[in-house]
Amino acid sequence: MTSSQRRSGLQDNYSTLSGNTDHKIKVVGYCRVSTDRQALDGLSLEAQRAEILRYASAYGWAVERIFVDGGYSGKNTDRPAFQEMVKTVRGSDGGISVIVVAKLDRLTRSLRDVCAIIEDLLDPCDCSLVAIRDGINTSQIAFKMLLPILAAIGQMERQNAAERTKASIDHIKSQGYHYGKVPFGYAVERIGRYRKLIPCPNHYVWLQHIITWHKEGVTYMQIAKRLNLAGVKAYYGHREWTNKKIYELLRTMKLLVVRHTGSAARYDKTEAHQIASKMRDAGHTHREIAHALNHAGLRPKCAPEYRLNSVEWLLRSVSIQDRSTPRGLALYLKEKGYSYREIARQLAEHGFYPKRGGQWYAQSVRVLMVG
Numbered sequence: 426m427t428s429s430q431r432r433s434g435l436q437d438n439y440s441t442l443s444g445n446t447d448h449k450i451k452v453v454g455y456c457r458v459s460t461d462r463q464a465l466d467g468l469s470l471e472a473q474r475a476e477i478l479r480y481a482s483a484y485g486w487a488v489e490r491i492f493v494d495g496g497y498s499g500k501n502t503d504r505p506a507f508q509e510m511v512k513t514v515r516g517s518d519g520g521i522s523v524i525v526v527a528k529l530d531r532l533t534r535s536l537r538d539v540c541a542i543i544e545d546l547l548d549p550c551d552c553s554l555v556a557i558r559d560g561i562n563t564s565q566i567a568f569k570m571l572l573p574i575l576a577a578i579g580q581m582e583r584q585n586a587a588e589r590t591k592a593s594i595d596h597i598k599s600q601g602y603h604y605g606k607v608p609f610g611y612a613v614e615r616i617g618r619y620r621k622l623i624p625c626p627n628h629y630v631w632l633q634h635i636i637t638w639h640k641e642g643v644t645y646m647q648i649a650k651r652l653n654l655a656g657v658k659a660y661y662g663h664r665e666w667t668n669k670k671i672y673e674l675l676r677t678m679k680l681l682v683v684r685h686t687g688s689a690a691r692y693d694k695t696e697a698h699q700i701a702s703k704m705r706d707a708g709h710t711h712r713e714i715a716h717a718l719n720h721a722g723l724r725p726k727c728a729p730e731y732r733l734n735s736v737e738w739l740l741r742s743v744s745i746q747d748r749s750t751p752r753g754l755a756l757y758l759k760e761k762g763y764s765y766r767e768i769a770r771q772l773a774e775h776g777f778y779p780k781r782g783g784q785w786y787a788q789s790v791r792v793l794m795v796g
Contacts, residue, residue, distance in 0.1 A: 452481055452523040454491035455510055457531045459498045470495060473527040480557050481525060489513075489521065496786050497766065499534035502542075505770045505784055507532075514550050521552055523564075529556040529575055536577045543572065608677045609660050631657050632678075635671070639680060644734045645671040662792060668738070669794075681727075690724035694739070697723045697731075701739050711736045751777035755794050765790045 454477035456470050474491055481488045490513065492506040502508070514521045524547075526532045532554070533539055543563070547554055553564035554572070563569040597604045602619040610632025612625040631652065638648050649666035658664040675681045697718055704714045715731040718724075725735040748754045751772055758768045769785035772778075779789055 449485060449487040450522045451489050451517075451520055452486045452525050453489050453510060453513060453521055454478075454481070454525045455493075455507065455532060456491060456527070457494045457497055457499065457504070457507075459496065473531060476527045476557055477525050480555075486523065486525075488525075496788075499530055499532070501535060502533060502538050503764070503766055503770065505766075505773050508770055509773075511546055514546060514552055517550075519551055521550070523553050523555055525555045525557065527556075528558045529561060529572070530582075532556070534582070536573060539573055543569065607660065609674055628657070631655075632674075635674065636678065636680065639675055642733060644737055646734075646737060690719070690722050690730065692724055692726050694726070696721075697739055701736060705740060711740075714740075751775075752793050755790055759794060 454474070456473040456477070458470055470493055474493070477491060478488060492510040492513075494504040494506040497504040497507075510524070514524065524532075529539075533542070542554070546552065547563060553562060555562050559575060561568050561572065561575070563572060594604050597619065600619070601621065602616070603613060603622045604620075607613055607622070610625055610629045611622045613620040614623050635648055635652070638651070643651075645668040648671050649668060652659075652666040657666070659666050659670050662670075672681070700718060700721065700723075701714050704717060709717075711733050715733060715736045718731040718736070724730055725739070728735060731739070748757050754775060754777065755768050755772060758771055759765075763771065765787035768790050769787060772785050772790070777785075779785060779793075
């Protein structure tokens with residue numbers, strides 16, 4: 426079947442469904458990119474939006490809205506604009522007849538999610554899915570049967586791409602080169618198309634100070650204060666040092682054990698926070714609180730025992746955060762194990778938006794939590 430024949434068939438099909446050739450079909454569009462390299466394969470957000478509008482115009486469809494997720498993977502549907510689109514289609518009471526995407530993998534690359542979309546959204550809402558470049562229109566039974574097969578291919582491509590990327594990164598590192606962000610204290614030397622870490626003449630000495638302070642038991646907060654007072658700037662994000670940035674740097678330097686599985690102590694933050702709060706109110710020092718928590722058989726989430734810095738973090742626990750603020754809610758959800766993207770969706774659902782408008786992304790959530 427040629428593209429012109431397929432287009433004619435689609436138009437006839439929708440005219441029949443509407444029962445009135447003068448009645449405009451209401452549709453919504455959806456666009457997604459996973460990285461900032463949006464121009465690859467002509468699937469930038471702008472290109473997807475333009476393609477959806479051209480396609481809808483050719484059929485005389487009325488585009489109610491185009492939902493956009495920038496910087497989100499297609500491995501699942503945990504995306505704010507996608508979830509908002511689902512609510513819109515379900516709330517339209519049959520008013521939205523079609524969801525239009527440039528390609529099926531823009532909607533999802535997961536076979537499980539495709540089946541869920543068909544069973545939980547398209548069928549109950551009497552809505553069809555059109556994937557322009559794939560020539561898919563689920564109002565025709567043959568395409569609906571074909572959809573899971575195409576989704577399985579997309580899922581396989583995603584898994585293969587992840588394996589190729591990991592193999593490439595492992596090869597680069599095995600050759601002694603660097604991949605990823607440059608850690609504080611280092612600079613990069615270009616060797617052909619590869620990069621090699623070398624000590625930065627301005628910052629390497631400060632990295633040594635940070636490591637020494639950490640070994641001496643100086644808390645993250647005090648290390649951050651010393652760096653800020655000295656005018657030393659962090660490499661990424663807000664240039665001021667914070668507890669979290671010190672923690673991430675020490676973890677990058679492999680000076681911290683991220684997770685501990687061999688300790689007999691148990692992790693119970695609620696109980697630990699109650700003990701620590703009472704002892705703090707009674708005038709006990711952080712060292713005394715750490716000793717009491719360890720004696721009670723408690724430990725932090727990612728360490729075998731409580732120390733000065735982990736007690737400090739505990740006393741600033743998210744359990745006492747004001748969840749009526751976006752930062753308080755984000756910190757609370759992070760403690761509950763939510764991902765940054767899940768937190769972004771929750772913030773939007775609770776009516777919180779970034780100060781400069783737009784929508785939440787994983788990076789903007791991280792910045793919000795740093796404060």
